[in-house]
Amino acid sequence: MSNPLQTVQQLVQAIRPADAEVMQQARARQAQLTKPAGSLGLLEDISVRLAGVFGTPQPHPRGVAVIVAAGDHGVTAEGVSAYPPEVTPAMVANFLAETPWGSGGAAVNAIARTVGARVYVADAGVNADLPAHPRLVAASIRRGTRNLRVEAALTPEETEAAVLAGAALARQAIHDGADLLVPGEMGIGNTTPASAISARMLGLDVAAVTGRGTGVDDVTLARKREVISDALKRQGSAAADPLGVLADLGGLEIAFMLGVMLEAAAQRRAIVLDGFVEGSAALIGVALAPALGDYLFAAGECAEIGHAAQLAHLGLTPMFRLGLRLGEGTGGVLAAPLLLSAAATLREMQTFAEASVPEGN
Incomplete structure (x- = not known):
């Protein structure tokens, strides 16, 4: 390694x-x-x-790895998601569960088994005591972020630590044979920080990049947009300082995915982008290192509003439009055979x- x-x-x-x-x-x-x-x-x-x-x-790229980073968000206290925060640790357990079909009972596991991809699961900052598991990478920096509506989600030190933790797992995946890396995520409420990052980095109105996430109703969507607007009004960061934006408005799993992308590009491996939350990490990444964009391949344009604007800014053409909005890296894993076939x-x-x-x- x-x-x-x-x-x-x-x-x-x-x-x-x-x-x-x-x-x-x-x-x-x-x-x-x-x-x-x-x-x-x-x-x-x-x-x-x-x-x-x-x-x-x-x-001749071969191995495919999807790295699913899990983290919680203090902003869920504002009622921005259709699901409670307890779903995050429950889904981590599902990623690791033994099923009749093999390891993992989530969508990303099923799809990865089908296309021959390896799944790595990381605790990047879940707000729960997760039991030790041989296939769980313990990389938690803190138990969830702070509430970005009222204060910075992370300190600069926490942000850097999360990025480097993601880089370390990407390094392991590459050592294990991965040529295509798919950053994935799980974290209830994480479309809120992704929208906040996108609004700041793209200079767009909150409504243009803030959608329904897990499927919230109109009242919750309005509240979500208000929360993000309040976060941006704090003026805790500026687009000229991408890591500052990530600390101010981001999530631990978003920082972790950024680390995966940076390490993959540094080692000249292809990065397959899934959806909107992954796109927010990529926006930070290309602002830090414009050459990162050479290594990014967009899987599909997801159903979340704002994803098209991210892809346009990144100069990426999506391979499909399937109406996906799950996350986990599912779309990226689906796209991996297309990349392998193109190379063939x-x-x-x-x-x-x-x-x-x-x-x-």
Whole structure:
């Protein structure tokens, strides 16, 4: 396993842009493959980007890991979610449960088993005593965040510690063979900090980035938007200081996912973005390290309002629109076979010359 970087700044400095020369070679190869030009659509674009990530015109990514970080939020005291905070530790137990089908009884477990992805579960800051479990990574910085409506959710020190904890688990997943990393999350109330981060980083109105999350009614949605507006009015952070925004308005699992992304990019691995909460971490990440964007691949555009604005800012095209809004990394895991397939076309298809197939006009 590579040596850990000791600060977030070191992680940021370790990220280099994708290899532009290799991508040019990959585009040239794509143009010669036995198919009409552009006939594989977005897969062609993805394959070229993967070539740049892995530094070879015929990339061969293999292992897929989804890292599910769990954390609680003090802002749930404001009644912003349809579910109580007790659901967070209960879902952690579900991620780890033994079922007739294998380890884990949540959606991300079922989908990961189906596509051959490995699931890592981390306690990044659950507000409960979680029993020790061989498949639970104990990485809690504190038991949930503070109430962002009235004060900063985290201190700068807590934020950095959570980011580095995420980087450490990403490093382990890469050591275990992961070439595609899917950051995922579980935390009741976490679309509230994700919306607050998005509003601040994108400079958008609260209503444009604040949706129903777990499916709240109109009254709760109005309260949620009011809570976020109050948090922004505190003026506890500015977009020019991304880590400050994360500390002020974020969550422990959001910081943890940021660490996963930074470490993956530093080690030249592809990052598959799931949904809105993951997108808020990516907004912080590209503000810190613009080259991080080269390593991000958007799975789908989720049903949560504001996700499209995140993707537009990140310059990412989603691979599907399935109306997902679950989180856990589910959409990212669903997208992993598309990335692997895109790489396979560039790597394994023959060119017209290799196959002795006449080219079209």
